[in-house]
Amino acid sequence: MIESLLIANRGEIARRIIRTARKLGIRTVAVYSEADREMPFVREADDAVAIGPAAARESYLRHDRILEAARQTGALAIHPGYGFLSENAEFAEAVIAAGLIWIGAPPASIRAMGLKDAAKQRMIAAKVPVTPGYLGKDQAPARLQREAESIGYPVLIKAVAGGGGKGMRRVDQADDFQAALASCQREAASSFGDQRVLIEKYILSPRxxxxxxxxxxxxxxxxxxxxxxxxxxxxxxxxxxxxxxxxxxxxxxxxxxxxxxxxxxxxxxxxxxxxxxxxxxxxxxxxxxxxxxxxxxxxxxxxxxxxxxxxxxxxxxxxxxxxxxxxxxxxxxxxxxxxxxxxxxxxxxxxxxxxxxxxxxxxxxxxxxxxxxxxxxxxxxxxxxxxxxxxxxxxxxxxxxxxxxxxxxxxxxxxxxxxxxxxxxxxxxxxxxxxxxxxxxxxxxxxxxxxIPPTEPGTPVLQAAAAALHPSNGNEAWTGLKGFRLNAANYRYTAVEVADKPYFLEISGDTPYGRIENNVLFIDGEAWPFSPRRTGHAAGGGGAADGTIMAPMPGSIIAVSVAKGDKVKRGQSLVVIEAMKMEQTLNAPFDGVVAELKAVKGGQVAEGGLLVRIEGE
The missing domain is CATH 3.30.470.20 (ATP-grasp fold, B domain)
Incomplete structure (x- = not known):
């Protein structure tokens, strides 16, 4: 049995490997980025080595730093978990060349199955049925579109490398193909360093x-x-x-x-x-x-x-x-x-x-x-x-x-x-x-x-929040008689703010469900902050309805398709943001003119940061 192993991953899979290794008497070494210094898996491993900054390309994707950590700690094997370098044939070969045990698929198998087009061709030779599609080397956009039309819409554009849903787009009609292809290639290049794609028939009732x-x-x-x-x-x-x-x-x-x-x-x-x-x-x-x-x-x-x-x-x-x-x-x-x-x-x-x-x-x-x-x-x-x-x-x-x-x-x-x-x-x-x-x-x-849960709190949420602010402790025989009528149910009225919106409602004597923790109400997996209603409350603006386009999340600006002064149509793409390797396209809310443009391709933006402001013509 292996005596010691280094885990070239993070989070829950690193913890899972540590637990199993401990059961078998195997010593574990964790590697971690600066952002993960306080994560549980770092503390739970027998040894831990810092390997670089938060960005994965400077830490968890660095072959040299991981191998050096193994050398420093005397680890005899490397387990890549999933994601990161788990399907990287070059890393697997480097591990083996360093005299370490690679706890993963053989490099030749990774290569054989790592590219979807080559894998399908191998399966055809092995008489395993494959999905109809185009696996060719010609990646010219015009050729890819001709193949899509030959297969028949809808089709699925898929990155040749990688997985996890990255670099994948469904296309239902010819007019949308080129935009979807460009987005798919861009995401594939960002996620896997390879923008090549294949085209598959999209199955309409797929499992x-x-x-x-x-x-x-x-x-x-x-x-x-x-x-x-x-x-x-x-x-x-x-x-x-x-x-x-x-x-x-x-x-x-x-x-x-x-x-x-x-x-x-x-x-x-x-x-x-x-x-x-x-x-x-x-x-x-x-x-x-x-x-x-x-x-x-x-x-x-x-x-x-x-x-x-x-x-x-x-x-x-x-x-x-x-x-x-x-x-x-x-x-x-x-x-x-x-x-x-x-x-x-x-x-x-x-x-x-x-x-x-x-x-x-x-x-x-x-x-x-x-x-x-x-x-x-x-x-x-x-x-x-x-x-x-x-x-x-x-x-x-x-x-x-x-x-x-x-x-x-x-x-x-x-x-x-x-x-x-x-x-x-x-x-x-x-x-x-x-x-x-x-x-x-x-x-x-x-x-x-x-x-998708509602954005507005329902009656159970409001009742629970109100009851938490005005609890009945059983000693309110006289102080709790607000609204009292003989032989009638005991109702009280209160003002409450839930998720920063004001509500005025009556409180019944029924026991609400849910759990309260530090002015947050938890019900059925949802969380609702609440407080007594503040005077002078007013809802804020700044949404797309007034033409102000703000970043819905922090991320990188990877595409800006307009300039100041441009005329735009409702639904037209303005800016594309990427966060956690996922793209979010922001579109014009109505016909108008670009009055203000803050977004710059290649720049970073914080959540809520102004990107574009559209004025109606």
Whole structure:
């Protein structure tokens, strides 16, 4: 067994590796950026080494600094987790050349599957069915558009390198193709250093099915069944489950065998995931499920596979990297119950899921679930890394029970002042169509009106806030008789501000639900600040309705498409901002003229900073 390992990652996956390594008696070394100096994983490792500034390109993506940290601490192996350098063949080769054990896929396998076009060509040769599309080397915009028209709209433009939903755009008509292509290439270049793309037929009723595979150095390859990752937003997974709803035994066998065949085609070793796209218009059928790509690493959603199989996949990784055979044979792996995972993000659903950054002054995560988290109360969510706060994982005998358990856990989340998607997750898990298994990758977009929590507080929120300000302690026989009438219910009236807006309402004697903490009310995963109503309250302006375009989040200005004095049309793109490798396009709210322009391409902007001001003609 490996004696010591360095973890070339951060956050919750670093903590997960540390816990498993400790169980096996392996010494751990954490590397960290300046921004992560106080993070829990740094404190929990046996040793820790600072490797550079907050920017990932100056720390977690620096091969040389990570290898030097291993040399300094005597680490004998490197585990890359997921993201960052986990699928970087050059880094894997450098680790091996330094005489260290690489706890990941062989560099040749990473290369074979790392580029989506080459991977598909290899799968075609291995007789694994692939999605129809264009995989050619000619990247001229005109050629790409001709191929899209030949395939037939809608199509999906996808970055050849990378994953995680970055560099991916759906295009429904020819007029939109070139703008989508430019945006996709720009994002791909920023995220992966490679702007090449491929074109795929967009499946109109798609399900995202993926199979966990595992190989060892002795030539053994097994699968640990499938996961359904169809609940996505902007091509990024939100809720994952295992097994896949509606998957019959014959289809499961066909898909899982195809996944093993794909892994064998690249002599795979370690943990990997074969991703398939399914046309679910007529249910899940083996002849309507196609290979998309392979992730040559551990996946964020691996806990649901662990839950239904009872296996520790990180332990499997460490044992395989030590030269041991796979812990189980295929016939010894079975499905037990149902598991679901929800990704709890620092983001605001009511503002289009823009990232929310800041200090976690109050953090309370559910106690009845498995929670994988990289942060703690008092920590900070920054703009430097992915905004995931935690993974919430529920396991139960049935799909319904797992969903109910996970929904209850999402409702119990309490976080402030950073905004989260907890209430959105709870609403999704309780939605009737989700409950009955009617899911596809368009589910969130189609049901957004039902899933996104309201920006205005409802009656239960107002009643709870008012009751907290004017509690009844049972000793108000006379002082509490305001509005008293004989033989009538006891009603009182109060003025309260919730989320900086004033309300005047009557307080009933009913006991409100929710929990109060430091003038913040937590109800069903939502957080509502409240206080006694201030006099002279007035709502502020400055929104797009008056032509003032302000930055909805801090970030980099990557495109400015207008100049001062330009005439613009409603909906026309003005400025594109990038934060956490996600683009946000800001458009003109009405026809007018650019009266003021503060945005400069390549510059930085703080949240709320003025970008453009439009005046009506």
């Amino acid at each position: 995202h099915i993926e199979v966990q595979v595992f190989g060892d150095t002795l030539g053994n390859v097994v699968h640990l069944f499938e996961r359904d990752c169809s609940l996505q937003r902007r091509h990024q997974k939100v809720i994952e489950e295992a097994p896949a709803p509606g998957m019959d035994a014959a289809t499961r066998q066909a898909v899982c065998e195809a996944a093993v065949k794909a892994a064998r085609a690249v002599d795979y070793v370690g943990a990997g995931t074969i991703e398939f796209i399914a046309d679910a218009s007529e249910g899940l059928r083996a002849d309507r499920i196609w290979f998309m790509e392979m992730n040559t690493r551990l996946q964020v959603e691996h806990p649901v596979t662990e839950a239904i199989t009872g296996q520790d996949l990180v332990e499997w990784q460490l044992r395989v990297a030590s030269g041991e055979p796979l812990p189980l044979r295929q016939v010894e792996i079975s499905i037990n119950g149902w598991a679901m995972e929800a990704r709890l993000y620092a983001e605001n659903p009511s503002t289009g899921f823009l990232p929310s950054i800041g200090r976690l002054d109050h953090l309370r995560l559910p106690r009845d679930l498995r929670v994988d988290s990289g942060v703690e109360e008092g920590g900070e969510v920054t703009s430097h890394y992915d905004p995931m706060i935690a993974k919430l994982i529920a396991h139960g005998p049935t799909r319904s029970q797992a969903a109910q358990k996970l929904a209850a856990g999402a409702c119990d989340v309490e976080i402030w002042p950073v905004r989260t998607n907890a209430a959105f997750l709870a609403r999704t898990l309780k939605h009737p169509d989700f409950v009955r298994g009617a899911v596809n990758t368009g589910f969130i977009e189609h049901h957004s009106a039902d899933l």
